[in-house]
Amino acid sequence: MTQSLPSNAAEDSGSLTGFILSRGRIDLPGPRSRVVMAGLVGLVLVAALAVIGLIALAGLLGRVLGD
DSSP states (O other): OOOOOSOOGGGOSSSHHHHHHHTOOOOOOOOOOHHHHHHHHHHHHHHHHHHHHHHHHHHHHHHHTTO
């Protein structure tokens, strides 16, 4: 249930917009989009592949240099 704000002439014009504004609901951000989630998953996969590549490179260099 929403509660009406104190009287405001600009919002008391009789128009639909004035009626909606006078209801006083807070505008909340929408849910996180799938594009953002897909981007985050892609970023994590690229980071994981980079770490695996660095570990493989370190192992290869260790064999080549006779460590």
